[in-house]
Structure formats: C-alpha cells, structure tokens
Amino acid sequence: MQIERDTRGAELAPHQYEDSEGYIAPLPAGHGPRSNPLGAFPTGPEVGERLPNVVAVSSEGSTVDLHADRDGKPVVLVFTRSAVW
Amino acid sequence: MAGFEAAGAKLYILSYDEADALADYKKAHGATFTMLSDPDSEVIQSFGILNTTIAEDDHPWYGIPYPGVYVTDSEGIITQKFFENNFTVRPGAEQLIAAVKGDEFTLEARPATGEQVNVKIEFDGTDLPVGITRQIVAHFSVPEGMHLYKEPVPEGLVAASIELDHEVEGILPYTMIVPETRPLTLGTDGHTLEVYEGNVTLRLPIAQNGRAITKDDDGRWVSISGTVRWQACDAESCLLPEEESFNFRVPAAFTVMADMGPGEGRVPSMNGATHFKKMTARRKSES
Numbered sequence: 001m002q003i004e005r006d007t008r009g010a011e012l013a014p015h016q017y018e019d020s021e022g023y024i025a026p027l028p029a030g031h032g033p034r035s036n037p038l039g040a041f042p043t044g045p046e047v048g049e050r051l052p053n054v055v056a057v058s059s060e061g062s063t064v065d066l067h068a069d070r071d072g073k074p075v076v077l078v079f080t081r082s083a084v085w
Numbered sequence: 086m087a088g089f090e091a092a093g094a095k096l097y098i099l100s101y102d103e104a105d106a107l108a109d110y111k112k113a114h115g116a117t118f119t120m121l122s123d124p125d126s127e128v129i130q131s132f133g134i135l136n137t138t139i140a141e142d143d144h145p146w147y148g149i150p151y152p153g154v155y156v157t158d159s160e161g162i163i164t165q166k167f168f169e170n171n172f173t174v175r176p177g178a179e180q181l182i183a184a185v186k187g188d189e190f191t192l193e194a195r196p197a198t199g200e201q202v203n204v205k206i207e208f209d210g211t212d213l214p215v216g217i218t219r220q221i222v223a224h225f226s227v228p229e230g231m232h233l234y235k236e237p238v239p240e241g242l243v244a245a246s247i248e249l250d251h252e253v254e255g256i257l258p259y260t261m262i263v264p265e266t267r268p269l270t271l272g273t274d275g276h277t278l279e280v281y282e283g284n285v286t287l288r289l290p291i292a293q294n295g296r297a298i299t300k301d302d303d304g305r306w307v308s309i310s311g312t313v314r315w316q317a318c319d320a321e322s323c324l325l326p327e328e329e330s331f332n333f334r335v336p337a338a339f340t341v342m343a344d345m346g347p348g349e350g351r352v353p354s355m356n357g358a359t360h361f362k363k364m365t366a367r368r369k370s371e372s
Binding site: 002003005006019020021022023024025032033034035036037038039041042043044045046047048049050051052053054055056057058059060061064066067069070071072073074075076077078079080081082083084085 | 089090092093094095096097098099100101102104105106107108110111119120121122123128131132133134136137138142146149150151152153154155156157158159160161163164165166168170171172173175181184185215216257290294295296341346357360361364
C-alpha cells in the first residue's frame with residue numbers, strides 16, 4: 001500500500017505552520033514529525049484479534065514480554081512517536 | 086494513571102527512543118506506567134504500523150509508527166483501537182479508561198414499544214486541551230422491540246448521530262466510537278441496514294486546535310455545541326425523528342509538550358535535546 005503524505009497547510013508566521021485542521025507547530029505539515037498520512041493508512045491488528053506479542057526493553061533496561069507482564073489484566077498499549085521530541 | 090489502575094488495566098507506552106531516554110522521561114514526569122524501547126522499530130514493524138511515508142535515510146524521523154492505541158480485555162483480545170490521520174491529536178485518558186471499562190451505563194427501565202427514546206448527553210472530561218481528545222457521549226435507552234439506525238441510511242430515515250455545530254470554529258470531531266450492531270433487512274425494499282438495540286452509547290471524540298478559546302476574568306474557555314439526532318423504529322413503522330442540542334462550556338487546558346526548547350507549557354529537565362542529538366548520531370553512524 002503506497003501511503004501519501006498530507007502536506008496541506010499554510011505558513012502563518014516564522015516557525016508557525018498550520019495544518020489542514022488548523023493546528024499550529026514549528027514545522028510545516030508533511031515534514032519530519034508531521035508526516036501525517038493522507039487518507040487510509042495501516043492501523044495494525046483489528047478489533048477482535050489477539051494483541052500480537054510485544055517483547056521490548058523497558059526504561060529500566062529489563063526485557064518485558066507484554067502478555068506475561070500484564071498478568072491477566074486488560075492492556076492499554078500506546079504507540080507514540082517519541083518521548084524525546 | 087490512577088484511573089487506569091482503578092479500571093484494573095496496565096498501561097504501556099512504546100516508542101523508538103533509547104531506553105535511557107525513556108528513563109529520563111519517567112523521572113521528569115514521575116511516570117509509573119511501563120515505557121518500552123523499540124530503537125530498531127521491530128515491534129512497530131511487526132504490527133505493520135511503521136510510517137512508510139518517511140524515507141529510511143531521513144534521520145531521525147524514520148522509524149516512528151503511525152501513532153495509536155490498542156485496548157484489550159483480560160484475555161489480550163483487542164476491544165478498541167484509536168488511530169487518527171493527524172498525529173497532533175491523541176486520545177485522552179478518559180477515553181481510554183472508558184474503553185477498558187466498557188459502557189455499563191443503564192438508564193431506568195427501557196420504555197415500552199412506541200414510546201419515546203430516553204436520551205442523556207454528557208461531556209466526558211473536565212477540560213479540553215489542544216490536540217487531546219475528550220468525548221461527547223450520548224446514551225440512548227431504546228424501547229423494547231425497537232431500534233436506532235447506524236449511518237449510512239437511505240433517504241427518509243435518520244441515523245443516530247452526534248454532530249458539532251458547523252459555526253463553532255476550532256472544535257474538531259474525530260472517529261465516532263459505536264457499539265456493535267445487528268443487520269436488519271427491511272421488508273419494504275430488501276435493503277439491509279445496521280441497527281442498534283437496547284442501551285446504546287455513542288461516543289464522539291473531539292479536540293480543539295486553539296482557535297476556539299475565549300478568555301475572561303475566570304480563565305480560558307471553550308464552548309462545545311451540537312446536536313444529537315435519532316429515530317426509533319420497529320419492524321413495522323417508525324416514530325418521528327428527534328433531536329436534542331447540547332452546549333458544554335469547559336476550561337481550555339494547556340497541552341504539555343516535550344522540552345525541545347523554551348516556551349509556554351513545556352516540561353523542564355528531561356534532556357530532550359541531548360537525547361535527540363544522541364539518537365541522530367547513533368543512527369548516522371549505523372547507516
């Protein structure tokens with residue numbers, strides 16, 4: 001699936017760029033962290049499917065297997081762009 | 086965070102940042118959720134949500150996902166997911182906690198067939214920050230033997246909907262969260278439509294882009310107004326379409342941003358700029 005990037009927007013002032021929904025940020029729409037998809041884009045496994053296995057290193061440096069770690073509890077799993085920028 | 090624990094759920098945040106960057110974030114925010122590091126975007130790719138509009142040599146942006154949230158039940162089965170085209174918009178905690186709990190709302194006993202639908206409209210939240218969703222929630226109690234229609238419907242029928250007033254600038258609607266439906270084939274023309282029955286809850290996520298804010302001596306506010314519409318039918322006939330308007334005035338909260346520079350609402354001391362440089366350097370040396 002070829003995904004197109006949404007570059008719609010306008011420059012309001014230096015370092016103030018508006019996107020198609022009127023949100024303002026220092027980079028123009030369609031650049032770097034504002035690489036929003038235009039139209040349909042993949043959103044991974046569907047409702048009704050089992051959450052795939054997630055094995056990753058935690059902020060404390062230990063390996064976490066999400067399905068073992070959740071210990072029979074419901075999960076909210078957030079995929080975010082970055083905790084740094 | 087307390088809300089997630091009270092709902093009995095575990096919260097995980099996954100990103101392509103290095104583990105030590107996440108440790109600094111946790112310390113700066115006093116965060117108690119689990120933060121997972123996926124520096125080579127392996128988990129992101131296994132979910133199929135790598136942002137492929139970014140070229141592999143576009144450092145350091147390459148490797149980010151299309152951001153979103155999955156909510157599971159205690160068996161690990163996905164019950165809801167939240168993805169929007171605009172990355173500025175993120176689902177608020179109330180919305181995620183509501184997804185964990187499910188809608189247990191019950192109005193008083195359902196009305197008898199042929200009676201009016203009972204409706205209650207709420208704003209789920211205490212404020213509306215820029216770019217973080219809260220929800221307009223419409224609870225319907227549909228009479229026994231009757232149903233409401235899900236969009237789309239043919240002309241002459243009115244689907245159950247929550248719509249914002251068009252003249253309100255700066256309040257934006259996102260993907261409506263709706264309950265399961267049942268297919269119903271109309272005797273008249275053989276059309277099959279999706280219908281809601283019983284206690285029905287529609288949730289419309291909304292966010293604001295900063296332009297809806299008004300100021301007075303008491304602070305900064307946004308007003309959210311719109312209309313809930315529906316029409317109840319049984320197998321034979323329909324009641325007249327109905328509507329109820331809503332208007333909520335709530336505080337406009339700041340959105341907390343990472344500390345990539347000075348500015349209002351930014352969080353100090355999580356070493357954002359340092360980690361950003363480190364990430365860029367590592368990626369350049371590997372490629």
